[in-house]
Amino acid sequence: MTTETDPRDAITIKDVSKFYRDQVALAGLSLSVPEGSVFGLLGENGAGKTTTLQILLGLIRADSGSARVLDLDPAKDGLEVRRRVGYVPELPALYDWMTVSEIGWFAAGFHPEPGVGPSAFQTRYADLIKSFDLPPRRKIKALSKGMRAKVSLSLALASAPPLLILDEPTSGLDTMVRREFLESMVDLAANGRTVLLSSHQIAEVERVASHVAFLHRGKLLLAEPLEDLKARTFLLAITFQSRDHATAPPTNLPLELIDAADAPRQAHWLVRARDRSACEAVRNLPGVESVSIESPRLEDIYVGYMRSRRPDPGPKASAVNVA
Protein backbone atom coordinates (compact mmCIF):
# COMPACT_ATOMS: atom_id res chain seq x y z
CA MET A 1 0.00 0.00 0.00
CA THR A 2 1.12 3.52 -0.68
CA THR A 3 1.05 6.02 2.12
CA GLU A 4 1.41 9.60 0.99
CA THR A 5 3.85 11.07 3.45
CA ASP A 6 5.84 8.13 4.73
CA PRO A 7 9.25 9.64 5.53
CA ARG A 8 10.85 6.24 5.03
CA ASP A 9 10.06 6.22 1.33
CA ALA A 10 12.60 7.74 -1.04
CA ILE A 11 10.00 7.70 -3.83
CA THR A 12 6.22 7.58 -3.90
CA ILE A 13 4.15 7.44 -7.04
CA LYS A 14 0.40 7.94 -6.74
CA ASP A 15 -2.03 7.03 -9.46
CA VAL A 16 0.19 8.29 -12.28
CA SER A 17 -1.02 8.06 -15.87
CA LYS A 18 0.77 9.06 -19.03
CA PHE A 19 -0.41 8.91 -22.63
CA TYR A 20 1.49 9.34 -25.85
CA ARG A 21 -1.25 10.37 -28.28
CA ASP A 22 -3.69 7.47 -27.99
CA GLN A 23 -1.07 5.11 -26.57
CA VAL A 24 -1.25 4.35 -22.85
CA ALA A 25 2.24 4.41 -21.32
CA LEU A 26 1.17 4.38 -17.67
CA ALA A 27 -2.34 3.60 -16.44
CA GLY A 28 -2.77 4.65 -12.81
CA LEU A 29 0.57 3.50 -11.45
CA SER A 30 1.10 3.64 -7.68
CA LEU A 31 4.38 2.56 -6.15
CA SER A 32 6.62 3.25 -3.14
CA VAL A 33 10.37 2.80 -3.04
CA PRO A 34 11.58 2.47 0.58
CA GLU A 35 14.71 4.28 1.67
CA GLY A 36 17.75 2.03 1.59
CA SER A 37 16.25 -0.46 -0.85
CA VAL A 38 17.66 -1.70 -4.12
CA PHE A 39 14.46 -1.67 -6.11
CA GLY A 40 14.27 -3.56 -9.41
CA LEU A 41 11.63 -2.49 -11.90
CA LEU A 42 10.92 -5.36 -14.29
CA GLY A 43 8.72 -5.49 -17.36
CA GLU A 44 8.72 -6.01 -21.10
CA ASN A 45 9.78 -3.34 -23.56
CA GLY A 46 7.01 -0.78 -23.63
CA ALA A 47 5.69 -1.70 -20.16
CA GLY A 48 6.32 1.87 -18.95
CA LYS A 49 9.63 1.54 -17.08
CA THR A 50 11.50 4.36 -18.80
CA THR A 51 8.41 6.60 -18.71
CA THR A 52 8.20 6.05 -14.94
CA LEU A 53 11.85 6.92 -14.40
CA GLN A 54 11.63 10.02 -16.60
CA ILE A 55 8.58 11.29 -14.70
CA LEU A 56 10.47 10.79 -11.42
CA LEU A 57 13.36 12.85 -12.75
CA GLY A 58 11.06 15.62 -13.99
CA LEU A 59 12.16 15.01 -17.59
CA ILE A 60 8.56 14.45 -18.69
CA ARG A 61 5.26 15.31 -17.06
CA ALA A 62 2.57 12.88 -15.98
CA ASP A 63 -0.89 13.55 -17.42
CA SER A 64 -2.43 12.82 -14.04
CA GLY A 65 -1.40 11.65 -10.59
CA SER A 66 1.54 12.75 -8.47
CA ALA A 67 5.06 11.73 -7.54
CA ARG A 68 7.46 12.60 -4.73
CA VAL A 69 11.19 12.06 -4.98
CA LEU A 70 13.30 12.76 -1.87
CA ASP A 71 10.37 14.86 -0.68
CA LEU A 72 10.37 16.97 -3.83
CA ASP A 73 7.77 17.21 -6.57
CA PRO A 74 9.58 16.40 -9.81
CA ALA A 75 6.90 18.19 -11.86
CA LYS A 76 7.72 21.46 -10.05
CA ASP A 77 11.31 21.02 -8.88
CA GLY A 78 12.76 18.92 -11.68
CA LEU A 79 16.07 20.74 -11.64
CA GLU A 80 16.53 20.20 -7.90
CA VAL A 81 15.54 16.54 -8.23
CA ARG A 82 18.13 16.02 -10.96
CA ARG A 83 20.75 17.79 -8.84
CA ARG A 84 20.13 15.48 -5.89
CA VAL A 85 19.52 12.19 -7.69
CA GLY A 86 22.22 10.27 -9.53
CA TYR A 87 20.87 9.19 -12.93
CA VAL A 88 22.35 6.74 -15.39
CA PRO A 89 20.24 6.75 -18.58
CA GLU A 90 20.08 3.81 -20.93
CA LEU A 91 21.93 5.81 -23.58
CA PRO A 92 24.18 8.30 -21.83
CA ALA A 93 24.35 11.67 -23.60
CA LEU A 94 27.90 12.89 -23.04
CA TYR A 95 29.81 15.70 -24.74
CA ASP A 96 31.92 13.76 -27.22
CA TRP A 97 34.61 16.38 -27.56
CA MET A 98 35.45 16.53 -23.86
CA THR A 99 37.97 14.26 -22.20
CA VAL A 100 37.02 11.94 -19.33
CA SER A 101 38.44 14.36 -16.76
CA GLU A 102 37.03 17.50 -18.45
CA ILE A 103 33.48 16.21 -18.31
CA GLY A 104 33.91 15.63 -14.56
CA TRP A 105 35.11 19.21 -14.11
CA PHE A 106 32.17 20.42 -16.22
CA ALA A 107 29.59 18.41 -14.22
CA ALA A 108 31.14 19.53 -10.93
CA GLY A 109 30.00 23.07 -11.75
CA PHE A 110 26.40 21.91 -11.35
CA HIS A 111 27.10 20.28 -8.00
CA PRO A 112 28.59 22.89 -5.67
CA GLU A 113 28.60 21.78 -2.05
CA PRO A 114 28.36 24.05 1.00
CA GLY A 115 31.78 25.25 2.10
CA VAL A 116 33.84 23.35 -0.48
CA GLY A 117 32.14 24.30 -3.79
CA PRO A 118 32.64 21.91 -6.70
CA SER A 119 35.89 20.40 -5.39
CA ALA A 120 34.26 17.58 -3.38
CA PHE A 121 32.49 16.37 -6.53
CA GLN A 122 35.74 16.54 -8.49
CA THR A 123 37.69 14.61 -5.87
CA ARG A 124 35.11 11.82 -5.78
CA TYR A 125 34.91 11.78 -9.58
CA ALA A 126 38.70 11.44 -9.82
CA ASP A 127 38.61 8.52 -7.37
CA LEU A 128 35.79 6.85 -9.29
CA ILE A 129 37.39 7.06 -12.74
CA LYS A 130 40.59 5.70 -11.20
CA SER A 131 38.76 2.76 -9.65
CA PHE A 132 36.98 2.09 -12.95
CA ASP A 133 40.30 2.25 -14.75
CA LEU A 134 39.21 5.06 -17.10
CA PRO A 135 41.87 7.04 -19.00
CA PRO A 136 41.40 10.67 -17.78
CA ARG A 137 42.90 12.30 -20.86
CA ARG A 138 41.02 10.35 -23.49
CA LYS A 139 38.19 12.05 -25.38
CA ILE A 140 34.70 10.66 -24.83
CA LYS A 141 34.31 9.97 -28.56
CA ALA A 142 37.30 7.62 -28.42
CA LEU A 143 35.83 5.51 -25.60
CA SER A 144 34.27 2.08 -25.92
CA LYS A 145 30.62 1.57 -24.99
CA GLY A 146 31.59 0.03 -21.66
CA MET A 147 33.90 2.95 -20.83
CA ARG A 148 31.19 5.49 -21.69
CA ALA A 149 28.82 3.67 -19.38
CA LYS A 150 31.41 3.83 -16.61
CA VAL A 151 31.87 7.59 -17.20
CA SER A 152 28.10 7.98 -16.91
CA LEU A 153 28.05 5.97 -13.67
CA SER A 154 31.01 7.95 -12.27
CA LEU A 155 29.19 11.23 -12.98
CA ALA A 156 26.07 9.89 -11.27
CA LEU A 157 27.99 8.69 -8.21
CA ALA A 158 30.35 11.66 -7.83
CA SER A 159 27.69 13.79 -6.13
CA ALA A 160 27.31 11.03 -3.45
CA PRO A 161 23.56 10.98 -4.14
CA PRO A 162 21.11 9.58 -1.59
CA LEU A 163 19.20 8.07 -4.53
CA LEU A 164 20.55 6.52 -7.71
CA ILE A 165 18.26 5.82 -10.68
CA LEU A 166 19.49 3.56 -13.45
CA ASP A 167 17.63 2.79 -16.67
CA GLU A 168 18.73 -0.62 -17.95
CA PRO A 169 22.23 0.07 -16.74
CA THR A 170 23.83 -3.17 -17.85
CA SER A 171 22.13 -3.81 -21.18
CA GLY A 172 24.65 -4.35 -23.93
CA LEU A 173 27.64 -4.19 -21.61
CA ASP A 174 30.26 -6.89 -21.29
CA THR A 175 30.43 -9.12 -18.24
CA MET A 176 33.24 -7.27 -16.51
CA VAL A 177 31.62 -3.84 -16.82
CA ARG A 178 28.29 -5.30 -15.65
CA ARG A 179 30.05 -6.71 -12.65
CA GLU A 180 31.48 -3.30 -11.80
CA PHE A 181 28.02 -1.74 -12.08
CA LEU A 182 26.53 -4.36 -9.79
CA GLU A 183 29.34 -3.95 -7.27
CA SER A 184 28.66 -0.21 -7.18
CA MET A 185 24.97 -0.84 -6.51
CA VAL A 186 25.75 -3.28 -3.71
CA ASP A 187 28.19 -0.77 -2.27
CA LEU A 188 25.57 1.99 -2.28
CA ALA A 189 23.09 -0.33 -0.59
CA ALA A 190 25.65 -1.15 2.10
CA ASN A 191 25.85 2.59 2.74
CA GLY A 192 22.09 2.85 3.19
CA ARG A 193 21.50 4.68 -0.10
CA THR A 194 18.52 3.92 -2.32
CA VAL A 195 18.85 2.47 -5.80
CA LEU A 196 16.04 2.23 -8.35
CA LEU A 197 16.85 0.37 -11.53
CA SER A 198 14.95 -0.95 -14.50
CA SER A 199 16.36 -4.08 -16.04
CA HIS A 200 15.85 -7.09 -18.26
CA GLN A 201 18.66 -8.99 -16.52
CA ILE A 202 16.45 -10.84 -14.09
CA ALA A 203 19.17 -13.05 -12.63
CA GLU A 204 21.18 -9.91 -11.82
CA VAL A 205 18.18 -8.28 -10.19
CA GLU A 206 17.62 -11.44 -8.16
CA ARG A 207 21.09 -11.09 -6.65
CA VAL A 208 21.28 -7.39 -5.92
CA ALA A 209 17.68 -6.27 -5.35
CA SER A 210 15.88 -6.09 -2.02
CA HIS A 211 12.54 -5.23 -3.69
CA VAL A 212 11.01 -5.89 -7.08
CA ALA A 213 8.04 -4.62 -9.05
CA PHE A 214 6.53 -6.16 -12.19
CA LEU A 215 5.11 -3.71 -14.70
CA HIS A 216 2.84 -4.77 -17.53
CA ARG A 217 1.28 -2.42 -20.08
CA GLY A 218 1.53 0.58 -17.80
CA LYS A 219 0.09 -1.21 -14.79
CA LEU A 220 1.61 -2.66 -11.69
CA LEU A 221 1.24 -6.43 -11.34
CA LEU A 222 3.19 -6.73 -8.12
CA ALA A 223 5.59 -4.82 -5.84
CA GLU A 224 7.13 -6.30 -2.73
CA PRO A 225 10.30 -7.35 -0.95
CA LEU A 226 12.06 -9.96 -3.07
CA GLU A 227 12.45 -12.24 -0.07
CA ASP A 228 8.66 -12.28 0.51
CA LEU A 229 7.94 -12.91 -3.16
CA LYS A 230 10.34 -15.84 -3.24
CA ALA A 231 9.12 -17.26 0.06
CA ARG A 232 5.49 -17.25 -1.09
CA THR A 233 5.70 -18.42 -4.66
CA PHE A 234 5.81 -22.13 -5.45
CA LEU A 235 5.88 -24.27 -8.53
CA LEU A 236 3.75 -27.38 -8.11
CA ALA A 237 4.66 -30.12 -10.57
CA ILE A 238 1.76 -32.57 -10.41
CA THR A 239 1.30 -35.99 -11.93
CA PHE A 240 -2.29 -37.24 -12.22
CA GLN A 241 -3.60 -40.79 -12.47
CA SER A 242 -5.74 -40.04 -15.50
CA ARG A 243 -5.58 -37.79 -18.54
CA ASP A 244 -8.74 -36.05 -17.47
CA HIS A 245 -7.60 -33.82 -14.63
CA ALA A 246 -8.14 -30.48 -12.95
CA THR A 247 -6.60 -27.47 -14.71
CA ALA A 248 -6.45 -25.28 -11.61
CA PRO A 249 -6.38 -25.79 -7.85
CA PRO A 250 -9.89 -25.90 -6.33
CA THR A 251 -10.92 -22.49 -5.03
CA ASN A 252 -11.31 -23.75 -1.45
CA LEU A 253 -7.54 -24.24 -1.16
CA PRO A 254 -5.50 -21.25 0.10
CA LEU A 255 -3.61 -21.03 -3.19
CA GLU A 256 -3.68 -18.23 -5.71
CA LEU A 257 -2.94 -19.50 -9.20
CA ILE A 258 -0.54 -17.28 -11.16
CA ASP A 259 0.02 -19.41 -14.23
CA ALA A 260 -0.67 -22.96 -15.33
CA ALA A 261 0.64 -25.33 -17.97
CA ASP A 262 -1.10 -28.57 -18.82
CA ALA A 263 -0.14 -31.82 -20.43
CA PRO A 264 -1.84 -35.21 -20.44
CA ARG A 265 -1.56 -36.53 -16.86
CA GLN A 266 0.59 -33.57 -15.84
CA ALA A 267 0.23 -29.99 -14.70
CA HIS A 268 2.54 -27.23 -13.58
CA TRP A 269 0.86 -24.71 -11.32
CA LEU A 270 2.73 -21.58 -10.35
CA VAL A 271 0.99 -20.47 -7.18
CA ARG A 272 1.19 -17.94 -4.42
CA ALA A 273 0.68 -19.38 -0.95
CA ARG A 274 1.32 -18.49 2.68
CA ASP A 275 4.05 -21.14 2.89
CA ARG A 276 5.11 -24.54 1.64
CA SER A 277 2.78 -26.43 3.95
CA ALA A 278 -0.22 -24.65 2.42
CA CYS A 279 0.79 -26.30 -0.88
CA GLU A 280 0.86 -29.77 0.68
CA ALA A 281 -2.97 -29.92 0.50
CA VAL A 282 -2.65 -30.51 -3.25
CA ARG A 283 -1.36 -34.03 -2.51
CA ASN A 284 -4.78 -35.01 -1.18
CA LEU A 285 -6.74 -33.87 -4.23
CA PRO A 286 -8.61 -36.69 -5.99
CA GLY A 287 -6.67 -38.24 -8.86
CA VAL A 288 -3.30 -36.80 -7.84
CA GLU A 289 -0.50 -39.34 -8.06
CA SER A 290 2.51 -37.26 -7.04
CA VAL A 291 3.43 -33.63 -6.39
CA SER A 292 6.77 -31.93 -6.23
CA ILE A 293 6.87 -28.50 -4.65
CA GLU A 294 9.68 -26.29 -5.87
CA SER A 295 10.86 -22.78 -5.17
CA PRO A 296 11.10 -21.12 -8.57
CA ARG A 297 13.76 -18.62 -9.54
CA LEU A 298 12.76 -14.98 -9.99
CA GLU A 299 12.90 -15.46 -13.74
CA ASP A 300 10.32 -18.26 -13.59
CA ILE A 301 8.08 -16.17 -11.36
CA TYR A 302 8.39 -13.23 -13.74
CA VAL A 303 7.61 -15.34 -16.79
CA GLY A 304 4.59 -16.82 -15.01
CA TYR A 305 3.16 -13.40 -14.22
CA MET A 306 3.80 -12.08 -17.71
CA ARG A 307 2.41 -15.13 -19.45
CA SER A 308 -0.80 -15.12 -17.49
CA ARG A 309 -1.27 -11.51 -18.73
CA ARG A 310 -3.87 -10.55 -16.31
CA PRO A 311 -6.00 -7.68 -17.61
CA ASP A 312 -6.04 -6.05 -14.14
CA PRO A 313 -3.68 -6.42 -11.20
CA GLY A 314 -6.70 -7.09 -8.97
CA PRO A 315 -8.49 -10.29 -9.99
CA LYS A 316 -7.49 -13.66 -8.62
CA ALA A 317 -7.40 -17.13 -10.05
CA SER A 318 -10.64 -16.73 -11.96
CA ALA A 319 -9.12 -14.27 -14.41
CA VAL A 320 -6.16 -16.45 -15.27
CA ASN A 321 -5.99 -18.00 -18.70
CA VAL A 322 -5.16 -21.62 -18.51
CA ALA A 323 -3.36 -22.78 -21.61
Next chain:
Amino acid sequence: MILIDLSESDGRPIYGRISDRIKFAIAGEVLRPGELAPSVRELSKQLVVNPNTVARAYRDLQAEGLLEPVRGTGLQVAAGALEKCRTARSVHVRERLRAAIDEARGTGLDPAEIEAILRDEWDKASAAESPAGKGDER
Protein backbone atom coordinates in the same frame (compact mmCIF):
# COMPACT_ATOMS: atom_id res chain seq x y z
CA MET B 1 39.34 -12.98 3.76
CA ILE B 2 37.80 -16.18 2.56
CA LEU B 3 36.53 -17.09 -0.85
CA ILE B 4 33.03 -18.34 -1.24
CA ASP B 5 31.52 -19.81 -4.34
CA LEU B 6 27.80 -19.49 -4.92
CA SER B 7 27.75 -20.72 -8.48
CA GLU B 8 25.99 -24.02 -7.85
CA SER B 9 22.28 -23.29 -7.77
CA ASP B 10 20.10 -25.92 -6.14
CA GLY B 11 17.00 -23.79 -5.66
CA ARG B 12 18.07 -22.83 -2.14
CA PRO B 13 17.71 -19.14 -1.37
CA ILE B 14 20.93 -17.18 -1.65
CA TYR B 15 21.13 -16.46 2.10
CA GLY B 16 20.92 -20.21 2.77
CA ARG B 17 23.71 -20.93 0.33
CA ILE B 18 25.85 -18.23 1.95
CA SER B 19 25.36 -19.66 5.44
CA ASP B 20 26.11 -23.18 4.12
CA ARG B 21 29.34 -21.99 2.58
CA ILE B 22 30.41 -20.24 5.78
CA LYS B 23 29.69 -23.45 7.69
CA PHE B 24 31.80 -25.48 5.26
CA ALA B 25 34.59 -22.91 5.57
CA ILE B 26 34.50 -23.40 9.33
CA ALA B 27 34.26 -27.19 9.01
CA GLY B 28 37.27 -27.16 6.66
CA GLU B 29 39.13 -24.88 9.09
CA VAL B 30 39.50 -22.13 6.52
CA LEU B 31 37.84 -19.99 9.19
CA ARG B 32 38.85 -20.93 12.74
CA PRO B 33 37.27 -20.20 16.12
CA GLY B 34 38.24 -16.70 17.23
CA GLU B 35 38.81 -15.49 13.66
CA LEU B 36 36.61 -12.76 12.21
CA ALA B 37 34.11 -13.58 9.49
CA PRO B 38 34.22 -11.19 6.52
CA SER B 39 32.12 -8.06 7.10
CA VAL B 40 28.67 -7.86 5.55
CA ARG B 41 29.92 -5.12 3.29
CA GLU B 42 32.99 -7.05 2.17
CA LEU B 43 31.14 -10.26 1.48
CA SER B 44 28.18 -8.61 -0.29
CA LYS B 45 30.57 -6.84 -2.61
CA GLN B 46 32.61 -9.98 -3.22
CA LEU B 47 29.54 -12.07 -4.01
CA VAL B 48 27.63 -9.18 -5.64
CA VAL B 49 24.52 -9.80 -3.58
CA ASN B 50 22.36 -7.40 -1.62
CA PRO B 51 23.89 -6.67 1.81
CA ASN B 52 20.56 -7.59 3.47
CA THR B 53 20.99 -11.10 2.08
CA VAL B 54 24.41 -11.47 3.70
CA ALA B 55 23.10 -9.92 6.93
CA ARG B 56 20.27 -12.46 6.96
CA ALA B 57 22.74 -15.34 6.55
CA TYR B 58 24.83 -13.94 9.42
CA ARG B 59 21.74 -13.59 11.62
CA ASP B 60 20.98 -17.27 11.05
CA LEU B 61 24.57 -18.24 11.84
CA GLN B 62 24.43 -16.16 15.02
CA ALA B 63 21.14 -17.77 16.02
CA GLU B 64 22.78 -21.18 15.59
CA GLY B 65 25.61 -20.06 17.88
CA LEU B 66 28.27 -20.37 15.16
CA LEU B 67 29.18 -16.70 14.97
CA GLU B 68 29.25 -14.24 17.85
CA PRO B 69 29.70 -10.48 18.00
CA VAL B 70 33.04 -9.24 19.22
CA ARG B 71 33.23 -5.77 20.81
CA GLY B 72 31.92 -3.74 17.93
CA THR B 73 34.45 -4.96 15.38
CA GLY B 74 32.46 -7.71 13.75
CA LEU B 75 31.52 -11.36 14.08
CA GLN B 76 33.93 -14.07 15.11
CA VAL B 77 33.69 -17.82 14.81
CA ALA B 78 32.41 -19.15 18.15
CA ALA B 79 34.39 -21.63 20.25
CA GLY B 80 32.20 -24.69 19.65
CA ALA B 81 31.55 -23.92 15.99
CA LEU B 82 33.94 -26.47 14.47
CA GLU B 83 32.08 -29.52 15.80
CA LYS B 84 28.66 -28.09 14.89
CA CYS B 85 29.79 -27.18 11.38
CA ARG B 86 31.28 -30.61 10.77
CA THR B 87 27.94 -32.12 11.77
CA ALA B 88 26.11 -29.63 9.55
CA ARG B 89 28.40 -30.58 6.68
CA SER B 90 27.60 -34.29 6.96
CA VAL B 91 23.89 -33.52 7.27
CA HIS B 92 24.07 -31.38 4.15
CA VAL B 93 25.91 -34.06 2.15
CA ARG B 94 23.51 -36.71 3.39
CA GLU B 95 20.49 -34.66 2.33
CA ARG B 96 21.92 -33.90 -1.11
CA LEU B 97 22.79 -37.53 -1.77
CA ARG B 98 19.43 -38.62 -0.43
CA ALA B 99 17.70 -36.24 -2.86
CA ALA B 100 19.77 -37.58 -5.74
CA ILE B 101 18.88 -41.15 -4.75
CA ASP B 102 15.18 -40.27 -4.53
CA GLU B 103 15.35 -38.66 -7.94
CA ALA B 104 17.12 -41.67 -9.42
CA ARG B 105 14.55 -44.06 -7.93
CA GLY B 106 11.75 -41.83 -9.19
CA THR B 107 12.83 -42.49 -12.77
CA GLY B 108 11.95 -46.16 -12.30
CA LEU B 109 15.45 -47.33 -13.14
CA ASP B 110 16.44 -50.72 -11.70
CA PRO B 111 18.13 -50.23 -8.24
CA ALA B 112 21.06 -52.41 -9.25
CA GLU B 113 21.66 -50.18 -12.24
CA ILE B 114 21.55 -47.07 -10.04
CA GLU B 115 24.10 -48.62 -7.72
CA ALA B 116 26.36 -49.44 -10.67
CA ILE B 117 26.14 -45.84 -11.90
CA LEU B 118 26.92 -44.60 -8.39
CA ARG B 119 30.04 -46.76 -8.13
CA ASP B 120 31.12 -45.81 -11.63
CA GLU B 121 30.79 -42.08 -10.96
CA TRP B 122 32.53 -42.41 -7.62
CA ASP B 123 35.52 -44.06 -9.28
CA LYS B 124 35.62 -41.39 -11.98
CA ALA B 125 35.50 -38.60 -9.40
CA SER B 126 38.22 -40.23 -7.30
CA ALA B 127 40.46 -40.67 -10.33
CA ALA B 128 39.97 -37.05 -11.42
CA GLU B 129 40.92 -35.65 -8.02
CA SER B 130 44.60 -35.57 -7.16
CA PRO B 131 45.54 -37.76 -4.15
CA ALA B 132 46.33 -34.59 -2.11
CA GLY B 133 42.65 -33.77 -1.94
CA LYS B 134 41.00 -30.47 -1.09
CA GLY B 135 40.35 -28.45 2.02
CA ASP B 136 43.89 -28.25 3.45
CA GLU B 137 45.08 -24.68 3.07
CA ARG B 138 48.57 -24.98 4.40
